Amino acid sequence: MEKKVEKVKSVKGELRVPSDKSISHRTVILGSLANGVTTVKHFLKAGDTLTTVDVYRKLGVKIEESNGIYFIHGVNLKGFNEPEDILYMGNSGTTTRLTFGVLAGLRFFTAVTGDESLRKRPMRRVLHPLKLMGAHVDGREKGEYLPAAIRGGNLRGIEFFNEKSSAQVKSALLLAGLFAERRTAVIEPVMSRNHTENMLKIMGADIRHEFSEGGYRVEIRSGKELKPFDIDVPADPSSAAFFVAAAVIVPGSEVVLKDVLINVTRDGFFRKLKQMGANIEYVNHREEAGEPVADIVARYTPDLKGVSVSKEEVPSMIDELPLLALVATQAEGETVIQGARELRFKESDRIKAVVENLRAVGVDDVEELEDGIIVRGKKRIKGGVVDSFKDHRIAMGFSILGLISEDGIVIKDADCAYISYPDFYRHLESIIER
Ligand code: S3P
Numbered sequence: 001m002e003k004k005v006e007k008v009k010s011v012k013g014e015l016r017v018p019s020d021k022s023i024s025h026r027t028v029i030l031g032s033l034a035n036g037v038t039t040v041k042h043f044l045k046a047g048d049t050l051t052t053v054d055v056y057r058k059l060g061v062k063i064e065e066s067n068g069i070y071f072i073h074g075v076n077l078k079g080f081n082e083p084e085d086i087l088y089m090g091n092s093g094t095t096t097r098l099t100f101g102v103l104a105g106l107r108f109f110t111a112v113t114g115d116e117s118l119r120k121r122p123m124r125r126v127l128h129p130l131k132l133m134g135a136h137v138d139g140r141e142k143g144e145y146l147p148a149a150i151r152g153g154n155l156r157g158i159e160f161f162n163e164k165s166s167a168q169v170k171s172a173l174l175l176a177g178l179f180a181e182r183r184t185a186v187i188e189p190v191m192s193r194n195h196t197e198n199m200l201k202i203m204g205a206d207i208r209h210e211f212s213e214g215g216y217r218v219e220i221r222s223g224k225e226l227k228p229f230d231i232d233v234p235a236d237p238s239s240a241a242f243f244v245a246a247a248v249i250v251p252g253s254e255v256v257l258k259d260v261l262i263n264v265t266r267d268g269f270f271r272k273l274k275q276m277g278a279n280i281e282y283v284n285h286r287e288e289a290g291e292p293v294a295d296i297v298a299r300y301t302p303d304l305k306g307v308s309v310s311k312e313e314v315p316s317m318i319d320e321l322p323l324l325a326l327v328a329t330q331a332e333g334e335t336v337i338q339g340a341r342e343l344r345f346k347e348s349d350r351i352k353a354v355v356e357n358l359r360a361v362g363v364d365d366v367e368e369l370e371d372g373i374i375v376r377g378k379k380r381i382k383g384g385v386v387d388s389f390k391d392h393r394i395a396m397g398f399s400i401l402g403l404i405s406e407d408g409i410v411i412k413d414a415d416c417a418y419i420s421y422p423d424f425y426r427h428l429e430s431i432i433e434r
């Protein structure tokens with residue numbers, strides 16, 4: 001489906017964007033490992049997280065929905081079933097990589113595949129350490145790509161340096177660590193999103209972390225029974241980011257985003273916008289299920305300034321960097337994003353997608369780096385046709401830029417927004433003033 005987004009007068013209103021994708025995935029995956037029933041309010045019903053529900057059902061977990069609440073009937077570490085067929089992971093890197101961690105601990109055989117985009121995404125980063133722990137794994141191109149297969153069991157703990165600070169890799173190893181002999185430790189140069197650790201703590205796992213000069217270290221020991229939990233999932237900062245960006249760049253705008261997760265491993269985009277001078281505030285701070293939450297008020301800011309993003313800052317805003325580059329077109333001076341080569345291995349090559357699409361809408365003063373992007377502002381957005389590369393975050397980001405474009409922006413395959421935000425275009429429409 002193609003979608004055209006045209007220039008608007010302003011955006012105004014209040015939204016509760018859908019729930020956090022990372023936490024929603026983890027409620028199902030970790031809830032499945034618990035001894036009892038986990039209840040989840042505000043579970044994100046979107047493409048990726050429904051893939052996780054489907055996969056855990058196929059592994060023998062009963063998952064029901066009633067009156068908007070999800071009930072995950074955990075089977076403990078030993079109650080999973082060998083799936084009868086290949087598990088289909090759709091577009092979801094998180095489902096795939098975290099589930100490999102669980103499967104590494106289970107003595108049966110599982111084959112895994114995904115859609116065209118997922119079959120191009122690197123898997124050795126997780127399969128290799130799981131192999132070091134003792135799992136039998138293989139996959140296409142020497143274990144780099146899906147389809148891949150795994151037979152788990154007999155794991156021993158390892159100490160692993162997670163060079164890319166990937167939360168998916170860290171989570172997979174911590175999950176495998178629940179089944180492994182002795183202890184499993186992961187060290188990261190910069191702490192990546194820590195929802196797996198937070199949830200495992202609530203569940204009573206033997207897990208501890210520390211910060212040192214080398215970065216962040218988390219260690220887990222097997223043997224503790226995991227307790228089920230009740231959770232109300234906060235709104236996803238990665239989804240709220242689109243409307244915060246819209247409010248900041250569209251003249252005369254003010255938008256309130258309710259119940260947004262502001263965990264420091266996730267809110268780097270908002271902090272970076274503040275550094276650019278954006279008029280953003282957190283109000284009504286509170287805590288939900290061990291995670292900090294606030295409402296965000298964002299207003300039009302005519303005098304944004306360019307900024308730089310360093311390697312250390314990347315993990316806390318990894319999924320928002322394409323959007324930051326788009327906002328940077330409206331800031332005075334240069335914005336330099338570096339140390340973000342990981343963007344090339346997301347649902348699309350997001351560096352290439354941003355640079356090509358910016359040129360397609362009339363922004364020429366943009367440079368593609370091997371590990372980032374340079375944007376020079378302030379630029380008018382002429383408009384034109386962009387390719388989402390079937391990547392939800394690229395589709396939604398360029399839709400926001402469409403709001404200030406002279407001739408409108410047409411987004412190809414815009415319906416891929418359903419991967420994380422099925423109601424995105426409806427919500428966008430609800431805050432537009434023409
Ligand atoms: C995620 C981790 C990040 C992020 C992805 C979700 C998670 O990926 O980009 O959207 O839920 O653990 P990496 O682990 O590859 O950095």
